[in-house]
Amino acid sequence: MSRHLPAPPDAGLVNAVRFGTDTRRFLEGIQARFRDGTAIPIPGRAPLVLLTNPDLVADALERREDFPRVPAQGAAAMIAERGLVQSEGARWERQRSVMGPAFGSRRVAAYADAAGRRADELAGEWAAAGRRTLNLHRAMTGVTLRVATRILFGEDIGADRAEQFHEWMAVAGREFEFGLEVALPDWVPTPVSDEFEQAAAGVRDLSESLIERRRAALADGGVADSAHGDKSDDAAPADMLTLLLTAQSNPDVEMPDEQIRDEVATFLIAGHETTALSLTYTLSLLSWHPEARRQVREEAREVLGDGPPGHADLEGLEYTRRAYREALRLYPPAWAVFRQVDGDQPLGEYVLEDGSAVICPLYSIHRDDRYFEASETFDPDRWTRRDPDDVDAYMPFSTGPHACVGRGFAMSGATLVLARLVREFDVDVPEDALDELRITPTLRPVDGVPATVRPVRG
Numbered sequence: 273m274s275r276h277l278p279a280p281p282d283a284g285l286v287n288a289v290r291f292g293t294d295t296r297r298f299l300e301g302i303q304a305r306f307r308d309g310t311a312i313p314i315p316g317r318a319p320l321v322l323l324t325n326p327d328l329v330a331d332a333l334e335r336r337e338d339f340p341r342v343p344a345q346g347a348a349a350m351i352a353e354r355g356l357v358q359s360e361g362a363r364w365e366r367q368r369s370v371m372g373p374a375f376g377s378r379r380v381a382a383y384a385d386a387a388g389r390r391a392d393e394l395a396g397e398w399a400a401a402g403r404r405t406l407n408l409h410r411a412m413t414g415v416t417l418r419v420a421t422r423i424l425f426g427e428d429i430g431a432d433r434a435e436q437f438h439e440w441m442a443v444a445g446r447e448f449e450f451g452l453e454v455a456l457p458d459w460v461p462t463p464v465s466d467e468f469e470q471a472a473a474g475v476r477d478l479s480e481s482l483i484e485r486r487r488a489a490l491a492d493g494g495v496a497d498s499a500h501g502d503k504s505d506d507a508a509p510a511d512m513l514t515l516l517l518t519a520q521s522n523p524d525v526e527m528p529d530e531q532i533r534d535e536v537a538t539f540l541i542a543g544h545e546t547t548a549l550s551l552t553y554t555l556s557l558l559s560w561h562p563e564a565r566r567q568v569r570e571e572a573r574e575v576l577g578d579g580p581p582g583h584a585d586l587e588g589l590e591y592t593r594r595a596y597r598e599a600l601r602l603y604p605p606a607w608a609v610f611r612q613v614d615g616d617q618p619l620g621e622y623v624l625e626d627g628s629a630v631i632c633p634l635y636s637i638h639r640d641d642r643y644f645e646a647s648e649t650f651d652p653d654r655w656t657r658r659d660p661d662d663v664d665a666y667m668p669f670s671t672g673p674h675a676c677v678g679r680g681f682a683m684s685g686a687t688l689v690l691a692r693l694v695r696e697f698d699v700d701v702p703e704d705a706l707d708e709l710r711i712t713p714t715l716r717p718v719d720g721v722p723a724t725v726r727p728v729r730g
């Protein structure tokens with residue numbers, strides 16, 4: 273007989289308030305207490321479900337129709353309502369199939385090469401500046417945003433616009449911070465701030481100007497290959513924006529201008545934010561674990577040549593990749609995946625109530641000793657003892673049909689950026705820099721991450 277998930281001992285509202293005010297600690301408490309999950313009753317709404325068992329998470333994420341995405345509302349709908357990250361159903365299927373080729377193995381190689389070049393340029397800038405202190409999160413946003421725009425839209429947006437974007441993301445982070453609204457009934461509207469409206473308009477305008485330029489380049493009789501700066505040959509898969517614009521000219525495909533704009537806005541954000549966070553967290557962890565940093569440096573010195581690192585170097589960067597993977601476990605930038613329940617649905621030995629919001633908290637599952645030995649320890653070598661593909665509890669890129677389409681980009685690009693920077697610099701971050709993290713749809717530093725960058729000899 274199916275039963276409901278147990279509720280936490282305190283009153284529903286008290287739990288919902290704790291969830292909205294001290295999310296990280298609350299999640300860890302729930303993770304420790306419940307083997308499978310809990311359903312927090314909320315007055316005036318279906319319960320808020322937190323799944324703590326990775327098998328149940330995987331089952332729910334696999335069943336896209338029973339556990340669909342929550343439709344974008346309020347502030348989230350203002351940026352990119354129809355984009356791939358927020359869409360579901362037939363629209364999602366069509367968009368994912370149109371854009372799929374932009375994420376195949378040749379594009380991954382192009383992304384990796386572009387990331388290697390950008391890391392090499394940044395290393396040059398850091399070396400010229402000598403020892404200095406900077407906001408590591410801002411610096412990593414610059415790297416990943418410029419690489420992503422180059423590979424996805426054919427145009428590196430440059431340092432100034434990347435800086436501006438970082439500011440917009442900080443505004444969005446404040447707007448999307450989890451708060452007491454998780455405990456409010458659905459009919460209570462949550463107002464949007466003026467500064468967020470301006471940031472959203474900025475993202476939309478930037479998206480439109482990127483589209484206009486790409487359209488003009490296509491009309492001109494061809495587009496420069498975004499990875500190498502030369503004319504693309506017919507056999508090479510096109511970048512994402514070219515695929516969208518080409519699909520639009522096919523009368524059988526429904527692709528209104530707003531859809532293209534929303535996809536570009538979506539990928540402007542999804543294409544860089546999590547990767548910038550993951551690099552920030554990995555460099556922070558390496559700064560607190562000098563032995564691991566030494567091993568990354570030694571490997572980078574052995575494998576990388578004099579010029580910019582590239583896709584061909586990845587094979588030799590095993591330790592660096594393990595360190596990155598381990599950082600994604602301890603600080604998964606997408607700390608949770610969100611769904612809702614469509615109709616009463618069985619899940620494992622339970623039944624989940626129609627309309628419940630479902631949170632799959634990757635962050636606390638990744639830190640559960642039932643699934644990871646000494647789970648709080650940063651131990652890159654755990655990934656020599658275990659194959660990440662066989663560990664169901666490890667899912668920084670999610671799982672099921674909506675799993676991250678940019679995973680190959682992130683894994684390859686970040687590995688090269690880490691190797692290149694660590695080879696030449698000590699990036700030192702204060703021990704408490706990640707104590708306060710903002711819980712938005714991603715896990716973000718509240719006020720940047722201060723770091724001292726020092727060139728090293730050798």
Ligand code: HEM
Pocket residue numbers: 341356357368420539542543544546547550604605606609610668669670671673674675676677678679681682
């Ligand atoms: C470390 C870096 C990254 C992390 C941790 C990450 C994480 C995730 C997660 C957890 C999801 C699942 C969301 C859901 O199921 O609702 C997702 C989806 C997605 N990611 Fe990533 N991501 C990363 C990098 C990227 C990059 C580089 C791109 C694009 C170039 C990207 C584009 C997307 C898109 C478009 C989706 C939606 C896929 C769909 O629904 O079909 N991500 N990502």
